[in-house]
Amino acid sequence: MSRIDRDPAARSRLIGALAMLVILWPLFQAAEVKPGVLFDPGNLKVIGNFLAGFLPPETGNEFLGYLAKATLETLAIATAGMALAFLIAVPMGYLASGAGREKATLNPVTRSLLTILRGIPELVWALIFVRVFGLGPAAGVLALGLTYGGMLAKVYAEILESVDAAPARALRHNGADRPLAILYGLIPQASKELASYTVYRWECAIRASVVMGFVGAGGLGQLMDQAMKMLNGGEAATILLAFMVLVFAADGFSGWLRRALDTPPANRASPFGWRSGGLGLALVVSIVASFSYLEIGLKSLLTLGPAFDSVVVEAARSIGEFVAGFFPPDLSAEWLAKVGKGIWETLAISVVGTLLAAVAGLLLALPKWRAPFSFLLNTLRSVPELVWATITALAVGLGPFAGALALALHTAGVLGRLYAEALDNAPPAPGQALRLAGAPGGFAFLYGTLPGAAPQLIAYTLYRWEMNIRMAAILGFVGAGGLGQLLYFELSLFHHAQASTVIIAMLLLSIAVDQASAWLRRAMR
């Protein structure tokens, strides 16, 4: 081979591949990946028995009564949590956003506060609140409110910054102050996107509220946790089915709502018709109903004076003490070493889980005949990671591999659906041209179709990794290794100073992964 006929990119590709190996190998080690265990006859028997126990699903009247109550509770937690999140997000988003300001000065204090709210997973908040307010839905509502409040605020702020700023600037020059300038200059442009994102988040909140039940925050999750702990497969199956129905229904409903936002307003003075009026009314009613169903005393929160008796003061004092117990965090070298190992393990779970999911998702996205595969993908993604983790822990034993597998199963469902969409939207001409030149279908895909879809596939995978690092951090709650296991352990032992170090580590890890993912996205463009 002559000198000029050498690929100049080969060197950097080789180095890249080696670097990948050098990074991935220890991560796979840390995740304790042992595919063999999956097919170990003993384990297969255990999981076979367990899954066989799922049949037939429990249909006793008494249990169905519990189930209905828990389903309502889950919906109520999600709705009340979103209402709280909205209350937090509007002022925080207003403060954090540069929109409508004369100079685009961002508010760094609010921004960092939002990062903390978002960076700590809702499950961790729930775990802490359960300790303050006792078992029950109040902890779930508060946890959802804080995390989702942080997320909504950040996205609201960004949406307002992304629309055309000229109308708001013109209003301000005419003497309007900032709230009015935003209301009349920016909100009309951004309202659809704002509403659409809020509805989408509500859908996520339903999933999240199920998961929080696992730490005792009420609803379907709590019921599921109990059923799993008592190895009652029939009940678990019914709960899982109810959950899937709920997720599909929420999916459909939120899709319908978002499409409804696309229809142009009617041609009359008031842009609101029977549909928006009805929806608004339903919204108010469902929020009020949610709070009263959960028996979270709105009144006791709102009425001051006589309610401020010694009991309330006592409660406030004990909460204060509880919170103070988290400071200062334990920074002893010994503990830091343990947390460091937890960080590494959590990172490993997230990376291995995401990679396995990417491969499985791609394979499931490829077949032409979609129906059975769409069903499989939907099933995979409607079962939350924590539920998968209880099952994979049976299959491969407690530890990080169970966590990685659980993450992979759920994420494969999510990514598979997104991949299929992206491949569908990729330009067909290049692949078709190669087939017409005699290329076998597989290679026409690899050379013609895949390069067109690759940027989107990569972006989806990296975004999902950012979400998975947060999830990997809490899978340990059910014994799947990583930081979650440490946190769960320390909190049960009331070692709050140690727990606080772990929470800080989770926060830093999720921030670091966000940065790494953004960098990778840029580098792979």
Added chain:
Amino acid sequence: MSFRLNGVGLTHANGFVALKGVMLQAEKGERIALIGPSGAGKTSLLSVLGTALAPTEGLAEVLDFDQNFWLTAEVKKLRTHIGSIHQSPPIPGRQRVVTAVLAGKLGQWPAWKSLASLVYPLDIAGARAALERVDLADKLFARCDQLSGGQLQRVGIARVLYQQPELILADEPVSALDPTLALATIRLLIAEAEARGATLVASLHAVDLAIGNFSRIVGVKAGHIAFDLPASEVTVPLLHDLYASEGDELPVQAHEPHFLSQAAANEAATRAACC
């Protein structure tokens, strides 16, 4: 015989009749230009020859395969011998030029070679040789989204040169190129076909480009063959009749063809053809 269409008709899925009763035959090594107003059926005719669409009527034989084979595994073998040049080059933007050119032989390579070439292009010299002929050797390792439209079109042509097909089908291959480059490219295709004894069928928008370079001209109008004559026998009234639906002006490359700088075109043609 290179191909033979016997009473070929093509009705699209929506019921539109794009071709009817087409009789057309070509010997190996012939060079044919298809001309006709837009919507006449030139692309449809090339699609049938390229096995992209099966005729809904009549019999189509291409390189000794008749269309009864077109749904079987045989068609893959046939297709490796057909090279198509498209109006807009069907190449993914993120692909490197070298990979895009090598993809021309995916149908001929064993699977291991196709797979390995995704990681390391296995025939860099071959790709370079093909690119040299379209004057793009310096872009061998560039990414396709860094090329201009004309350069990308030439990459598509280089891919077909690399494929070395027996039948070259070109659908308005030069309508995105400037006149000088268009002439050079047509000459390159003709030289390639001549050198390898391949058959060339090209649809062209510009009448002057067709008549000046091709020995046989086929006029297509409303889904049938209006005339099929040696270039020397194509008359101006015949052309006006063919393009009646498009007004009095005949579509040409440059508005005054004889003002086209022949020297510049020749130079570009030699530059693109040799080296």
